[in-house]
Amino acid sequence: MSIRENKLAEAVQREANWTSGHSCDHCPIGHYCLPLELPAEQAAVLSKIMYVSRALDAGQSLVHAGDPLDALYAVRAGCLKSVSVDENGNEQIIGFHLPSELIGLDAIYSGFHSADVKTVTIGKVCVFPYRPLLSLASRSPELMQNWLRIFSKNLLDQYAHGVDNTADQRLAGFLLRVSLRLPMRGELNDRFLLPMSRIDIARHLRLANGTLSRMIARLQDAGMIRVDDRLVEIVDFDKLKRAAGALANVTL
Amino acid sequence: MSIRENKLAEAVQREANWTSGHSCDHCPIGHYCLPLELPAEQAAVLSKIMYVSRALDAGQSLVHAGDPLDALYAVRAGCLKSVSVDENGNEQIIGFHLPSELIGLDAIYSGFHSADVKTVTIGKVCVFPYRPLLSLASRSPELMQNWLRIFSKNLLDQYAHGVDNTADQRLAGFLLRVSLRLPMRGELNDRFLLPMSRIDIARHLRLANGTLSRMIARLQDAGMIRVDDRLVEIVDFDKLKRAAGALANVTL
């Protein structure tokens, strides 16, 4: 089977898994997502537009680089990653997508996705077909403002990520940002479970695997965090903030 | 004079310099900016909302970190930079703002600017007061889509900047991106004048001053670029692309 046929089969399989009949009204993370504080009538339209995927397997691709932008996806559960493969074939992780976050914003400019998006853990996404979403947004100032604010938040996070310089700054900043993005699922923000492997974190932070291990140990020794496997506890928030880059105070 | 009084005086001085009576209609870079392909009637409203600064001096501050978001600014001429100062007092440059680009997108999330914005060269900005802009956008799907596309472009550029790993990747990526952002002023894209100093570029690329010099020399020796002071000529576009990070092909 050629790559193209493979991709096609995959896409067909994926499509077969979508289910409708859900709604944003009772979604536990709707308050952090697109439908935030939408007037009832518009929320109903949004729910009608939207449909939900069946569970995505770990490692499954949601979109491929170059795919046309058909829809924006919101993470309903689990964790996904945007991945770009360079010349030498090694993956660089542009970013992670945690529950309630939107996938595909980067594709709006050109109309095509710029990177692969794969699941990190099993999960579900809500699908917002792009055209209907756009047309609803043009009738709903509230939805438009939510959209703009989400965009702005994404940009801010990227700024902070791009500014962080040293390895420990990057790790500290990353942990702080994740700790503020995960609570949206209802978890405590000083104790959370990282959904992704060390390898993925290292690829995201532009660090070698080993360096990341050492940096985690260093922050732990410095009394900022306590780590047990993927469970992270932030012991000293202020210290961690000071260890992070210049934008840590602003973004958080 | 206290810092606060100083800031106030500065703001008053700045306000005194705004002039109205301009319009986007005949703006040479309007085709790359917010008013792109707006219906005539809406373009007229936008022009009415907008006003233009008198020339900003080099080094002058446009906004300070923490300032409330009163307006979005579009660079009419010159170059500005978003600057964040870390614990140790050294400036990190989050990004540059070239003609036709929008300043303040990162402030939409919280309603407050996250960093200082200063001029790099003398220049002018167009001021779009935020509330009126928002209300116009909610009545103009075209304006809203421009806005979203601009947001998306910004995000993409940040992705590319954040993914670049080694010093030469970062420099190559930076040059490519600038070469595609500057032509909007009408310049050729394989020959352009960098508006900013090496020092600023180094601060933006998270590089030491000296390293940047050496990297420029290296790319030049490799036959990718030719540099004379701030004049850059891209000799081998493909080679430069290959030297840049994983997202170079997507973004460009």
Added chain:
DNA sequence: GATCAGCCTTGACCTATGTCAAGAGGTGAC
């Protein structure tokens, strides 16, 4: 329960990049 495959950590060593300092041009004030 044994085997295997990933993940994570640790260690030894090496390279890219930072730090610091000197010097070469360019430019504006006087």
Added chain:
DNA sequence: GTCACCTCTTGACATAGGTCAAGGCTGATC
């Protein structure tokens, strides 16, 4: 003209972080 100041380059050296390899741990499969 000359002095002061700035930017840029270059060099010598130091160090953060990468590379590679080994070993421990855990979870899945049979």
